[in-house]
Amino acid sequence: DTEVTQTPKHLVMGMTNKKSLKCEQHMGHRAMYWYKQKAKKPPELMFVYSYEKLSINESVPSRFSPECPNSSLLNLHLHALQPEDSALYLCASSGRTSGNTDTQYFGPGTRLTVL
């Protein structure tokens, strides 16, 4: 089973709203990721959690706040977003599968629209 789930599938929010994106995996993976993907562009890494600790923050604005409550869950809290933050937000997880491979498995994404 290589399933990563994300909720909600679609989200529309105003610039003053506070919302959260959720991601879950039950593969025993110890690394989890948030990516942002704009139309016709590749995924861009935002955050990496390794063993429930934030290990990489790719200079993401503070209006995006990640949280890793436990090894299976990853949240992305959103506050005071801008219309240019509208994108597909992808969650991924990875664990050692063979040798040194850390294959990342992606969830279906949350399509976010900021009005």
Place this chain on the structure above:
Amino acid sequence: GQNIDQPTEMTATEGAIVQINCTYQTSGFNGLFWYQQHAGEAPTFLSYNVLDGLEEKGRFSSFLSRSKGYSYLLLKELQMKDSASYLCAPQTGANNLFFGTGTRLTVIP
């Protein structure tokens, strides 16, 4: 910095073979991933190369030359469902993937 170069678009005929090339220059390199992404969907893992040479997986094969900073994805017996974007992604650290802009492949009858 990171630099990844792959063709933006390719078109091929159903049943044919297509090769998608990728050249990369990265600070740090552990291996290279290829992902497939259909429009509006998440990327799905296709292959991983860490050593030089060819890795074959059914209709898909991937090749890596570390010294040349070069990889390709070979798709055989193309099917219509293979129409998608193919993302070349060098792994620059234990948890770092850096995605290229992707090659949009269109398979025509």
